Amino acid sequence: MTGYLHFNTVERMDAFLSGLRMRVTPVVHDPRIVIVDIDEASLVEVGRWPWNRDVVARLVNQMTGRYGVAAIGFDVVFSEPDNTSGYGVLQGLARGQLKDVPGFGAQVAGLRERLDYDGLLAKAIEGKPVVLGYTVSAKLSKGVLPKPAFDLDFLNGRALDARDSAGYEANTERLANAAAGAGIFSANTDPDGILRSADMVTRIGDKFYPSLSLATVAVALGARAVKPYLDKSVDDMSERERGYGGYEAFQIHYGEKRVKLFAVGENLSALIEFRGRGGPGGGAFSYVPAADVLSGKADPDVLAGAIVLVGTTAPGINDLRATPVNPEYPGVEVHANLIASILDNSFKRRPDYALGIEVGQLVAAGLVLSVALALLPPLASIALTLAAGAAVMALNYALYARLDWVLNEAAIVLLVAGLFILNMAWGYLFETRQKNALVSRFGEYVAPELVAEMADDPEQYNMDGESRELTVLFVDVRGFTTISEGLSPKALREYINLYLTAMSSDIRDSHGGTLDKYIGDAVMAFWGAPVAFPDHASRAVASALLMQKSAARLNDDFLARGLPQLKIGIGLNTGMMHVGDMGSAVRRAYTVMGDAVNLGSRLEGITKVYGVGLAVGEATRAAAPEYAYRELDLVRVKGKNEPVAIYEPLLPAAEAGPELLAELARWASALALVRSQRWDAAAAALAGLAAASPGSGLYRLYLERVAHLRAHPPGADWDGVTTFETK
Template identity: 65%
Template structure:
């Protein structure tokens, strides 16, 4: 009986703090969904996620809706916009009579008379200065039908399924509105919330009277300037009018009326209601089965389902140029029976809107998306109970994760967190794409992520500190930076043996025995410590080399493992030059102290090497082995022979071509049969001065002459170089060789290779 409570107490002590943190985070998420707290950043994140969710749906071309685009091509062929009404009349005639479209919606308004024909000026003249010319009045009477562009346009509209657009306005009243679909008087005291404006910019009376209807193309943006919803019914003054999309769909479907109805008064409508007791749906009454019931949200809006990225290449709707329609170049099959929206994407005509899927989305395509939703009866809506569902989900998921993550291993915690996160996103997208329901995703994701992060941070605080101690202790035996990287990502950096292309470096102090004899033990310790520190910093910190080991006064390092570098040879060569510069600096300091001078030799070689954790049961090390490593060691020793500070193999030179090199010789080192070319790196090729370049060219010419056994030519060049650079012991070496070869010719089959019998 005592073990049970004690066990629970122990569990509570172990996991209690993490459980409490998870519960607090979960409670905060539930409070947000309930409206107790408001966070603008979360709302913005929800908007961002909603836009990304829309982008996941691939656009499918809808042949029922075509956009006749007043694009750059149309402006070039027809003329600048706005066009005269006789051109608009031709456009309508082409669409209705030639192409036999089913409905036309103009995302354009015509608020002022068209006087571009000049008829008004002629009429004034005939009534004024030229009133005594009776033939003028007679002629004007015959010309009036052709010059009355508004009349021509009205004639083209009359009896045709054409819906004109108008714009809501706060500061003007212009043109004639269509008959309202409902008035304040019709509401009989009930409230109908909708986007409203006191004024409007509509179409002139003669055009509005001839058209089949009109709709508002005004678009209301959210506070961040992005269009996400559209008002299907909008209020001007005391009257209510349909949006352009709703009016155009009504004409296409031959609607008897467009009326908002209380859901409880219409048997066919859904029983969902708004809390205000106002109107919660719009129905378009049609004969037979063509009735449409359109659910709306707050302020008589619907969520715009943006399909594709918008524009002629957006993929959701076909675009044709108005110029091609006027010229009859569009295939009849593309337009026959279609709904046509006349709009513009031409730069400068300012009908591009910021949307979740594109910051420059054609405004006309917003109406096209709404029409498609009406035709398909597929609307994305957020139900009244969405917040309650989100709160329940956050509560259940948050508590479950808080309890589970506290007790799971790291791998299982990551798997569970990823699974829950993926499930949340997947279910949300399924509800959106298949059920047409909109649920907010930001707060559930925040709660899942926060609970996971807090558990990980709490659970691994002590383990991380232990890991840091392990890195510090293990770093005494192998390179600390290697251990740190392995601790950060052990899956990526393992110590198993493998073969890689690497570059190895060996550096040794010249005459160290003599140096040690001339210093006290304390001085020698400081001497070697300063030297090894400088060399190690150059290797490890400057070019990310891996320190392998110290061998007395020698240092071994390599590049390309455990972290792979494609430019490992270049890093190694750059490091060797930096090490020589550090040695010169140290030498000046040592000489000033009265210590023996410091000179070092460096050997570099690149090639295939075996790298990994190698050694015995007693002591192991992460190191490299192989023929390429042995050659690097031989090259370090060879530097003494040629009197140079650095010697690299031909593989290194080929892998680091950005440096300028002095070729030293063709050598066959002990233990290898194949000769290799060896080089001394000088400086980056781009930094090579003219004098050094000239020296290198002359030297390489002398070396070529030696290999051709042209002793006199080679000697002449080298003697000239020795006069300029007497400190180059390399030149002295070759003068001795030439003298020897003159006395002992190597023979016609000589390959120019120098063989070393010792290490």
């Protein structure tokens, strides 16, 4: 987000990531551009640099004649005349000390063509697609500038924010006039010393001159002109547009109607896409030793029709640049990359709306990670952070590779890393607080003393789902619909609050039960989780018996206050259940599920059928044998095929007196008579029990059942099971 957030660290990281994108981009060889390399081997074979210009002339003649290249760009400036041939010395002798030697002057004059190295080079490049290079300078002006691409008059009042140079070091007049063109190869590095962009056009005085890469492409295409793309007249432009310094594109006019456009950015510069790793082994461009071209040993298939750049990779000649992909990158290959981008019209660029995209990524990543990291465990947080960082980099790389967009991503990567570190620090510094919060949440379900026990070892307790043997309880108020219709809202609230408070206390505080939920007037609870009790069934039975006593006490109080009678039914069952934090994304609760839970609910519903306040399954009776039970029936509840025996817990077995034990024995005998279809004996036994206990609805129910079965015999295959078709 350069230009808005000037943080050196962020900018350096953006630069690193930008280079990383180039380094991971697969290298694709481009045969259109070849580098004729004045390498170390060529210096050994031909001689030290700079070479005499007759050698350079032979090099040009070989490339244009023998090898048929499309264009030649020299990453070299010839700013001084070449006097290495000694011809000037000979001329001086002919005019001075040796002027009287017969024929000497004529012989010297005859050597002029062979020893005028500048003339040889000028002759070699004249009429050939050769582009000379030159540099700009802030202080001196030397040599002859080429013809400019355009001047201020062409802009007709428009602003063009090209980099301005006061001076230059150009080629000699003879060579400049002979060449097809010339281009600037000066480099503008970033403050960190890395070369990332290059000016495509530079202003000198009132005129504008192309870079070496742009001039070479223009010559290779036989271009008529290189001009900025002006799609509006000055009159049609807003004041802001008139003063805007960066045109989006340049156009190269070549052929009869063809125009090639390529994008530019600030200061008419272009981002350099480094397509290889640099040098002869970099992979993007072919390197041919200059000595091989001179000797004719170069491969014609490599050079034929190619755009050739003449430069050097030899150590000591000092034409190496620090770039994002290589700290010692040949300067000549920089121009090759720019030429490839111009030919492909594929410049990496920072779009005008880049800041909006970057801010959008920041906001999206920040929102998602802020929420997700706070909810996920450490390993999942690490995975999400790595995935988010990879996704951001992958997205930006896709935009870079497919749309040529260069977006800054350091701020986003730092945000992702920062949120992760902050989340981990929060978890580390406030781990105890989080554990206590978990235990406190269980405090909604279990008694305070159990919460204290859980706080001693909070890692042992969680709300993850598991299967465990538990005992579940359901309690409901008989006739609550009628009760609610007969009370005012205020009285109903007081009625239900007193009832629920008493039931909750008997469950949670007295015997360590876990309150599951309130369902209107019904209460659901279970024992054995989150704190595991081996005697969960006994605790549940004890709580149920206490709840009946509490209901009787409340009933007396309600009746005394003129409130409706309170009667409850309780169902208990023991078995394997799924327990844990269950629900939806909207709401969750620590609860139990399973067939054993469903049976407990059915038992609560059928207590009214048998005229009892409490019914338990046979698994509960087996798990809590310390209580006295009265068997109620063999039943097949809705949703289950197998019959189960159900019982009514009465009191602790140790408290059962002789009379109760005798009654239970008589009842067991009567129940056996019913199941054996001995109707007369069963009716007599049941009548005796009903007379002794006139308030028992169970005995009256069986008397009615025996009368019905006597009148409608069930058959010899009757199993004695009562089937319930409703819940």
